Amino acid sequence: MKAGIVGATGYGGIELLRLLNNHPQITSITLYSSSQAGEKFEDIYPQFQGEQTHILQDLVPDMMKEDLDVIFLATPAGVSSQLTPKLQGGHAKIIDLSGDLRIKDASLYEQWYNKGAAPNEVLEKAVYGLPEWNKERIQDADVIANPGCFPTAALLGLGPLVKEGLVKADSIIVDAKSGVSGAGKNPNPLTHFAHAQENFQIYKVNRHQHIPEIEQQLSEWYSDIDPVTFSTHLVPMTRGIMATIYVQLNKNLTEDELRNTFERYYTTEPFVRVREEGSFPCTKDVYGSNYCDIGLTIDTRTKRVTIVSVIDNLLKGAASQAVQNMNLIFQYEEKTGLSPLPVYP
Numbered sequence: 063m064k065a066g067i068v069g070a071t072g073y074g075g076i077e078l079l080r081l082l083n084n085h086p087q088i089t090s091i092t093l094y095s096s097s098q099a100g101e102k103f104e105d106i107y108p109q110f111q112g113e114q115t116h117i118l119q120d121l122v123p124d125m126m127k128e129d130l131d132v133i134f135l136a137t138p139a140g141v142s143s144q145l146t147p148k149l150q151g152g153h154a155k156i157i158d159l160s161g162d163l164r165i166k167d168a169s170l171y172e173q174w175y176n177k178g179a180a181p182n183e184v185l186e187k188a189v190y191g192l193p194e195w196n197k198e199r200i201q202d203a204d205v206i207a208n209p210g211c212f213p214t215a216a217l218l219g220l221g222p223l224v225k226e227g228l229v230k231a232d233s234i235i236v237d238a239k240s241g242v243s244g245a246g247k248n249p250n251p252l253t254h255f256a257h258a259q260e261n262f263q264i265y266k267v268n269r270h271q272h273i274p275e276i277e278q279q280l281s282e283w284y285s286d287i288d289p290v291t292f293s294t295h296l297v298p299m300t301r302g303i304m305a306t307i308y309v310q311l312n313k314n315l316t317e318d319e320l321r322n323t324f325e326r327y328y329t330t331e332p333f334v335r336v337r338e339e340g341s342f343p344c345t346k347d348v349y350g351s352n353y354c355d356i357g358l359t360i361d362t363r364t365k366r367v368t369i370v371s372v373i374d375n376l377l378k379g380a381a382s383q384a385v386q387n388m389n390l391i392f393q394y395e396e397k398t399g400l401s402p403l404p405v406y407p
């Protein structure tokens with residue numbers, strides 16, 4: 063299988079290269095760059111020197127869509143909305159890591175991303191690539207909208223209770239924290255080392271672009287769901303996301319019934335691990351892996367459920383989830399090439 067990575071010099075692209083390089087079905091990987099075509103990738107990132115070298119290529123959509131089997135777009139918002147129409151309709155499957163193809167309502171995308179949306183024909187074709195919840199549609203897809211990092215953690219944590227109609231519709235609060243690699247390779251005033259280290263800050267309060275993505279999926283599971291409160295914080299660590307989720311139930315459940323609801327959905331899922339009662343995950347438990355670990359409990363005083371969901375933002379939140387989607391599309395075993403265990407400590 064021949065794979066191409068657009069945006070290969072970015073954090074998501076680099077992780078894709080690392081994963082695809084170890085994927086047994088991938089025979090060639092072509093890297094594309096909009097700003098450094100002609101340069102050797104290994105000169106820019108010497109840590110990747112090895113048996114193979116990669117010259118960064120210019121984007122030629124007409125050739126790419128026929129020559130490649132799968133194209134990953136690891137580009138900033140606003141790029142794949144323009145590029146996907148040029149790459150569609152050929153031989154290659156497209157997996158977009160950005161937010162451009164996730165939100166079905168073009169005007170909602172424009173409102174939250176402050177950019178022009180992809181054409182409706184593209185949005186209609188794009189399948190939301192959350193494998194644990196959308197496997198069948200992913201298997202038939204030509205274009206995948208890979209979920210956002212925060213939505214992956216939030217939705218895997220909320221899915222079983224919302225899908226079962228157990229959550230009071232107006233009670234959802236998602237309090238999320240991310241490491242700085244979530245913002246990509248270029249520092250900005252928020253993520254600059256001098257500002258971010260020894261600091262803990264909330265950002266994009268009530269205006270984070272992942273809010274409509276989370277609400278879109280929740281309302282597919284349960285149409286009467288109300289808007290959610292979703293807050294994001296920057297933590298001075300390189301990678302990792304923790305979403306601490308609070309919901310109220312509309313019926314009483316015991317701890318066992320609560321855990322069983324999650325187990326029913328996730329025991330057959332290779333990358334979601336639900337903790338025993340009293341155990342809660344931290345970000346290092348999934349560092350460098352495709353796992354989402356979930357811990358949960360009910361507060362008998364407030365009747366509120368606390369769900370803790372952790373992922374590696376660059377992996378289950380981006381690159382490895384994209385490879386999981388590729389495996390499903392091409393009918394490889396879902397775990398192929400996704401090295402099973404986290405890096406610890």
Ligand SMILES: NC(=O)C1=CN([C@@H]2O[C@H](COP(=O)(O)OP(=O)(O)OC[C@H]3O[C@@H](n4cnc5c(N)ncnc54)[C@H](OP(=O)(O)O)[C@@H]3O)[C@@H](O)[C@H]2O)C=CC1
Pocket residue numbers: 068069070071072073074075094095096097098135136137138139141159160161209210211243244245246247248375376379380
């Ligand atoms: N970082 C994370 O944890 C996550 C990121 N995402 C999303 O994935 C995408 C990639 O993220 P990330 O890797 O962190 O971002 P980076 O900023 O690290 O990298 C993006 C890359 O895109 C390329 N690029 C920039 N402009 C263009 C353009 N006009 N056309 C083609 N390529 C361009 C650049 O490479 P070059 O100049 O060589 O072309 C750049 O290296 C983003 O949309 C992001 O929001 C999603 C989930 C998690």
Ligand SMILES: CC(=O)N[C@@H](CCC(=O)OP(=O)(O)O)C(=O)O
Pocket residue numbers: 139159160161162209210211240241242243244245271272294296
């Ligand atoms: C730490 C940090 O800044 N994280 C980014 C994640 C952005 C992202 O992944 O954006 P899309 O999913 O919309 O492509 C943020 O909160 O905006």
